[in-house]
Amino acid sequence: DSLRQLATKFLEKEELLNYQFQREFLKPFQDLMTAATATEVKDLLIVCLTNMVQSRARSIRSGWSTLFATLNLAAADPLESIVASGYDLASRTVADHFALIGDHHSEGVECVAAYLRQQTDAKVALAAAKCLADYAKLLHDGVITEPPSAPAPEEGDDEQSPQPPSVAAQSSLALPADPERLWWPLCEALAQTVGSDTRPSVRAASLASLFSLLEAELAPGGALHGPLGVQVFGQLVLPIFEGIQALSDTSTSSISPMQAGWVDATGLPALGAIERTFCGASELLAPLLDDVIALFVRCLQQPHHPRLSQAAAESLLQVVRQTGASFSQETWALVVAQLKSCFDSSAAAEAYSAGTQMGGSAGADGPVTSPLLREVSAKVEAEAPEGSGPYELQVLLLSTVYQLLQSMYPSMKLADVESLLNCMHSMYDKASRTIDAAMRGSEPEDALGSSDGTAAHEGEAEATGAGPSTLEIEEASHLKHEAMSYYLQVLFLLYAKLEPGAAVPAKGAPSPPLGSPEHVILIAAAAEYRLVSFCLAVLRDYLSTHDRVATGAAGAGGEERLHLAEATLAELTPNIVMLLRGVLSFPEPHFSKHLPAFYPFFADLIHCESKQIAAVLRELFAQRIAPHLQQAST
Numbered sequence: 001d002s003l004r005q006l007a008t009k010f011l012e013k014e015e016l017l018n019y020q021f022q023r024e025f026l027k028p029f030q031d032l033m034t035a036a037t038a039t040e041v042k043d044l045l046i047v048c049l050t051n052m053v054q055s056r057a058r059s060i061r062s063g064w065s066t067l068f069a070t071l072n073l074a075a076a077d078p079l080e081s082i083v084a085s086g087y088d089l090a091s092r093t094v095a096d097h098f099a100l101i102g103d104h105h106s107e108g109v110e111c112v113a114a115y116l117r118q119q120t121d122a123k124v125a126l127a128a129a130k131c132l133a134d135y136a137k138l139l140h141d142g143v144i145t146e147p148p149s150a151p152a153p154e155e156g157d158d159e160q161s162p163q164p165p166s167v168a169a170q171s172s173l174a175l176p177a178d179p180e181r182l183w184w185p186l187c188e189a190l191a192q193t194v195g196s197d198t199r200p201s202v203r204a205a206s207l208a209s210l211f212s213l214l215e216a217e218l219a220p221g222g223a224l225h226g227p228l229g230v231q232v233f234g235q236l237v238l239p240i241f242e243g244i245q246a247l248s249d250t251s252t253s254s255i256s257p258m259q260a261g262w263v264d265a266t267g268l269p270a271l272g273a274i275e276r277t278f279c280g281a282s283e284l285l286a287p288l289l290d291d292v293i294a295l296f297v298r299c300l301q302q303p304h305h306p307r308l309s310q311a312a313a314e315s316l317l318q319v320v321r322q323t324g325a326s327f328s329q330e331t332w333a334l335v336v337a338q339l340k341s342c343f344d345s346s347a348a349a350e351a352y353s354a355g356t357q358m359g360g361s362a363g364a365d366g367p368v369t370s371p372l373l374r375e376v377s378a379k380v381e382a383e384a385p386e387g388s389g390p391y392e393l394q395v396l397l398l399s400t401v402y403q404l405l406q407s408m409y410p411s412m413k414l415a416d417v418e419s420l421l422n423c424m425h426s427m428y429d430k431a432s433r434t435i436d437a438a439m440r441g442s443e444p445e446d447a448l449g450s451s452d453g454t455a456a457h458e459g460e461a462e463a464t465g466a467g468p469s470t471l472e473i474e475e476a477s478h479l480k481h482e483a484m485s486y487y488l489q490v491l492f493l494l495y496a497k498l499e500p501g502a503a504v505p506a507k508g509a510p511s512p513p514l515g516s517p518e519h520v521i522l523i524a525a526a527a528e529y530r531l532v533s534f535c536l537a538v539l540r541d542y543l544s545t546h547d548r549v550a551t552g553a554a555g556a557g558g559e560e561r562l563h564l565a566e567a568t569l570a571e572l573t574p575n576i577v578m579l580l581r582g583v584l585s586f587p588e589p590h591f592s593k594h595l596p597a598f599y600p601f602f603a604d605l606i607h608c609e610s611k612q613i614a615a616v617l618r619e620l621f622a623q624r625i626a627p628h629l630q631q632a633s634t
Contacts, residue, residue, distance in 0.1 A: 026052075026066040033073045039082065046074060046085045053089065057097045064104035067093070068111040075114035080121045087115045087124045091131050098138050106181040109135060113189030116206065117197075125202045129193070132186055133209035139182055140216060140223060179223050184232065187213065191236040198258075200265040207266060210237070211273040218281040225284060233277070234288045238295055240270055255304045268311050271299060275315035279322040289327075290334055292319065297338040300400070313400040320408055329413060336416040339401060340423055395482050398424060402486040406493060409523055410515045417523055421490070421530065428483035432541075434476035435568060439548065439561050473564065481571045484538060488575060491531040492582040498524035500589040532594055535579055539601040542576050545569050546608055573610050580616040584624060591624055599625070 029045055036042050049067060053060070060067065074086030090111050093101070101108055112135060116128035190210035197203050214237070217224035224232055255263075278285050278292050285292075296319070299312035320327075320335065327335070401420050409417055497520050498504075504525040505511075505518060512518035548565040583591070583598060602625070605617055 026060075026063040026070075030066050030070045030073070033070050039079060042074065042077065042079075042082050043085065045070070046082070046089060050089050053093055053097065057093075057100050060100070061102070062104075064101050065107050068104065068107040071111050072114045075111070075118045078120060080124075083115070083118060083121045083124055087121075087128065090115065091127065094131065094135055094138070105139065106185065109182060109186045109189075113185060116189055116193055116202075119198075122199050122202060125193075125197075125199065126205045129190065129202065129205035129209045132190060133212055136183075136186060136209075136213045136217070180228055183217070183223055183228065184236075187232045187236050191240055194266060194270060195240040195242065200261070203262075203266045204269075207270055207273065211277055214277050215280065218277065218284060225281075229281070229284060230287055233285055234291060237274065237277075238288070238291055240274075241267065241295060241299070260305065263305050263308050267299075267308060271296075271308070271311050271315055275318050279319060282323045289323070289331060293335060293338055300396070306396075309396055313396050317400060317403050317407075320404055327411065332412055332416050335404075336412075336419050339397070339404070340419060394427060394479055398427065398483055398486045402490050405490050409494065410520050413514070414511075414519075414523055414526060417494075418526065421487075421527075424483060424487045424490070425530075425534070428480060428487055431476040431480035431483060434472060435480055435564075438473045438476075439545075439564055439568070477564075477568060477571060481575060484575050485578070487534065488531075488538070488579060488582065491527050491534065494524050494527035495531050495590075496524075496585075497521070498528060498590070500587045532597065535583070536597060536601065538572075538575065538579060539598075539605070542569070542572050543601065543604050543608075545572065573612060576605075576610075577612050577616055580613065580620060584616065584620050592628065595625070595628060 026049075029049060033042060033045050036045070049070065053067070068090070071086045071090045074082050077083055077086070090108075094108055094112065109132070112128055112131050116125050116132065118125065187210065190206045190213070193206040194203050194210060197206070214224070214229075214233070216222055218229045218233075219225060222229070274292070274295070278288070282289075293316065296312045296316040300309050300316065302308065401424055405412075405417065405420055499521075502521045502524075505522050512522060545565050545568050549562065549569055552562055583594075586594070602617065602620065605613060608614070
């Protein structure tokens with residue numbers, strides 16, 4: 001208390017400019033807080049500082065640095081009472097005396113950040129997260145811009161004599177010229193808390209404060225609207241997900257409960273916030289596009305958390321929708337390459353899959369997984385935890401590519417469109433081959449062809465010594481029909497852009513500009529061959545499966561294969577209906593062009609028992625085929 005009275009007396013004297021007397025007068029309080037062990041002493045120190053701030057705030061000047069350093073020590077105290085009283089003084093100082101702190105705001109930010117990081121009192125940490133957001137608003141409003149001019153000398157004063165700075169002049173100092181001193185520690189404290197704090201409520205509060213700050217400051221006129229904002233987003237915000245690197249580690253069968261809890265409570269909203277912030281400031285943050293896409297793809301690929309994969313897919317599509325029109329060819333190539341990496345198998349995965357083909361294997365610690373799905377995705381090659389859904393991941397990839405092509409194909413090069421279509425067809429083909437092997441069994445090798453009409457691999461089941469497992473067959477069947485549905489939908493969509501009589505650019509001609517009508521026609525024309533050949537293969541597959549069901553399966557395991565054929569036929573039916581309706585909608589010139597190839601299959605479909613297919617066939621024959629037959633007869 002004597003020290004308080006002495007310091008208060010000193011504070012009654014105005015500190016001259018360029019001197020640091022007040023800081024030295026308050027230094028003993030910092031030293032005592034460092035050395036004190038008794039709670040009463042620490043509490044009294046904070047009370048003394050509170051009294052001085054209330055009564056002599058305008059005279060503290062350089063002493064703010066010492067005051068914030070002392071409160072920093074209080075934040076590290078293990079007692080909740082000391083932490084709470086220290087934070088109360090720090091927050092009230094910022095709120096009530098912001099304009100007096102002058103060029104010591106960087107120390108003020110660090111002080112409040114210390115109360116956010118402390119682990120003693122969660123309520124204080126929650127309040128500190130909001131206090132940092134309020135601090136950012138005060139800094140944004142520019143309460144302090146420049147020191148006021150010195151007052152004019154009164155009459156009779158010697159204009160040449162030096163004038164001590166007035167109280168008003170001492171109370172308003174310019175903010176630091178370097179904004180990094182203020183904004184970097186503020187953003188760093190919030191971002192680190194989001195990424196590493198163990199308390200979900202504190203992470204949530206920090207996440208809200210961080211992205212409300214970014215939304216305001218990355219906008220034109222904001223403190224982060226420039227290179228500093230790009231640095232903050234790239235070096236502080238995107239690394240939030242570094243703590244869950246294990247999500248991308250397929251050598252582990254699961255993630256820890258703590259990691260799963262972080263993803264559920266923080267990772268999912270953080271991913272959406274990153275996407276919204278990036279889209280809102282896409283021009284400024286354009287240099288980080290590759291890093292943002294890589295983050296989304298990494299979260300999409302991870303095999304352990306399906307909801308994170310779903311959120312990453314939605315965020316990736318949203319970024320592409322919002323900013324894809326401005327993508328360079330290099331950026332589109334990156335997007336396509338990243339998505340292809342979700343489908344393609346690495347050499348290790350291929351070797352592993354080849355060693356276990358047609359017979360699911362189990363690790364010592366993990367459940368049985370599907371060799372098919374290990375082959376389709378290099379990112380899901382190890383034992384997946386139960387319910388994590390490698391199959392769901394593959395369907396999510398299909399959906400992502402479908403939506404991307406559906407909305408952005410005019411902005412993409414033909415090669416990139418073709419590359420993504422190849423990924424979709426490859427997934428369908430691999431699943432189809434697994435079903436073929438299961439239904440073929442010991443039957444002749446040409447009993448059922450692959451998706452392009454050729455016979456399936458010869459003697460595949462015999463060579464491996466085992467047929468596909470029940471789990472593999474079930475997953476492959478669902479995957480086959482999901483892939484078929486998405487592939488047909490996108491091909492019909494693209495082909496519909498080829499208007500009758502449209503001039504298709506000749507081979508070898510210069511590529512038309514992206515987004516131009518000529519470029520869209522080029523993509524549509526390329527989709528024509530894919531669509532027709534795939535439709536014929538699907539119809540052939542359906543009719544072969546229908547014949548198998550009608551005649552019954554023979555040989556060993558025939559009853560099992562018959563049930564599989566019946567289930568496959570039921571799953572194929574909706575896609576056949578969609579296919580027929582798509583052909584029914586062809587413009588007349590296109591319908592006439594392809595009718596000779598389709599007609600034999602339409603005729604064979606008449607003998608099928610499906611009522612849905614029969615209804616579409618009646619429309620097809622009555623509205624489109626009958627006029628052609630009448631014209632041919634005349």
